[in-house]
Amino acid sequence: MAKLILTHEVSGLGEAGDVVEVKDGYARNYLVPRGLATAWTKGAQKQIDQIRKARKAREISTVEDARAARDSLQSKPVVVAVRAGSGGRLFGSVTTGEIADAVKAAGGPSIDKRKIEVTNPIKSLGEHRVQVRLHADVQANLTVQVVEA
Template identity: 75%
Template sequence: MAKLILTHEVTGLGAPGDVVDVKDGYARNYLVPRGLATAWTKGAEKEVTAIRRARKAREIETLEEARAVRDSLQGNPVTVSAKSGDAGRLFGAITTAEIADAVKAAGGPSIDRRKIEIAQPIKATGEYTVQVRLHAEVSAKLTVTVVAA
């Protein structure tokens, strides 16, 4: 087992700053090469506190605030435009960063792209629903309409 410090959120494993034990292969082949985690050392405790402080500054503080953001997101669908070809097929796929930018452009709250979960890749025009994790106990379903540019 390898002991690691997460530097980014990993679904099903933990949040930035968490110290986790994972199998050696998972650490060596996935988490460390992608920059999602670093090896745990005694001197890394300072890094952990810095990561936690930065996360706390970005995070939605209270449950009530998270619920208010959820209601705002669910009540206001967003539109993303992308280049498309025949029959509405896109050249590429819609990314979480594009969705986060569309929410901000529509006057919504600033949300972290890593908190957006797309169930199936969005590769055609139409209307889609994506999940946004706002808080440990609150998530929102955001309606995204994809139109041809």
């Protein structure tokens, strides 16, 4: 087992700044090469504190704020304009960064693109559903309307 410090949020494992123990192969082949984690050392506690401080400054602080953001997100669909070919197929797929930018452009709350979970890649025009983790206890179901640019 390898002891690591997560530098980014990993679904099902933990938040940035958490110290986790994972199997050696998962650490060596996935987490460390992608920059999602670093090896744990005694001197790394300062790094953990910095990550947690930065995360606390970025995240929505209270459950009430998260619920208000959820209500505003779920009230209307977010429109993303992309290039599409014949039959409504997209050139590539809609990314979480494009969704976060569209939410902000529509006057919604600022969302970290890593908090948006797209279960099936968005590769066609129309309405699609994605989940946004606003807080540990609050998730929003966001409707993304993909239209041709």
